[in-house]
Amino acid sequence: MTMETGLLLPYLDDEVAAPFWAACSRNELVVQTCAACDKSRMPPRPMCPHCRSIAVKWEPTSGFGTIWSYIVPHPPLLPAYAELAPYNAIVVALEEDPTIRFVGNLVTSANGAINEIDPATIRIGEKVRVVFTTIDDVTLPRWVRAD
């Protein structure tokens, strides 16, 4: 994956988000959930907007979803992205709760490049499944077609 070094990556020690990225490194897609009222939320944040509890748990997900939207960026871009452009970026709505969404990329396999799928074939509503790829010290979720 040296090709993608130079991408913008998250910090792994963020007070709120660290458990999400730690789960990714175990190849698990989790969603922050209120330990008091059981409502899930994405992106993670310190307080539950429904009940104001700060107690959280991280629930496993099915890892399946549908493409909610997608884009195909072209230059001018930061160098690491320009090298890959045009590539796809997608928003995935989680199968069990479509209001839980993740930004990601559609690939053909876990370590596939984000520019390997012909963008003209991507459709909103396509079913996808999470996979994981590791870049430097960060494991990112990616998505492959599930149908």
Next chain:
Amino acid sequence: MAGLVKDRTAIVGIGQTAFGKGLADSELSLACQAISTAIDDAGLTPGEVDGLSMFSMEKGREVEVARNVGLGDITYFSELGYGGGAGCGVVGHAAMAVATGQCNVAVAWRARKRASKTSRPWSQVPGRIAGHWQWSRPFGVVRPVDEIAMLTRRYMHEFGATRDHLANVAIASRKHANRNPLASMYDKELSREQYMEGRWISEPLCLFDNCLETDGALAVVITSAERARDLAQPPAFIHAFAQSIPQQHQVMTNYFCEDPLIGPAYACASRLWERSDIKAADVPVAQLYDAFSSLIPLSLEGYGFCERGEGAAFTENGALEWPTGRLPTNTSGGGMSEAYVHGFNLVLEGVRQCRGTSTSQVEGAESCLVTSGEGVPTSALLLRA
């Protein structure tokens, strides 16, 4: 609600620098020039200015502006965040400060040097991403255009909007700029064919769906309605003002709420119209924030010029074009063809429509809606003659 703001204040002076790329002067200098021009336009003196309302992103700070322009004792100053969402907001805050007696004469402004590549915020992000951007940037959703393209694709999918609709927006703005000698695109026409052949920036958005990158500054002077009647220019009264951060909003990457296509405009519009005697159907001309073409249909819906999902169809048959369109929009050329100075040029064009001095003047316009950034915490003004 009688309203402490309604018609109690007016924009009495406007000023702007030339627009360009790579202007030699600093942002502070540009700000001072625009403010100075606006004070002169109003027929006031710098010593009478006692209020400052600015974008928190301003490079030139209040104290620097005050001691350069030679302003009086400043008794009110405040700043607003969220970039393009703040344009109407800083004017509204100045109006509230004047209406409540915290100051008598306030200036609001925006100065920016955006045209140099190094000034673009997305090109300066560090190698590691904190905060909410960590949920989008690692995946290549890096620039504002990528963030809005994602919402645009979904909008096209849900409501049948097409690139032809987006072209309607770009072409209307360009036609207006072609009538405005001060616009960056004054001498460049844009045909539908050129639009369709424009290079992609972030599909489904092409070059012509993007605002310009501009250096320049603009300023307005706000004072009480009573004082306004005795000054040099016809007042543009601030009839209504509203701001909004809608529930569960996320800045730019608003993909995570129940319905991301219900943007900040909706919450802002409901308060604006609640405070206004003039309704959307009676507004003859609008300046709608246009960092990207697709924000126009979203704003037309949010501000109630049409129903949800009808914003794209609204743009058909030249509806946005002066002089015969149903709602001439961005009559100076807007962010897409006049200048992109965080939407502050839209405020000045709203004032010109109320004064009767626009280069694409809507005959007898008695009011003008001005909006700020859609996709960010936003604000709007309803100005009236």
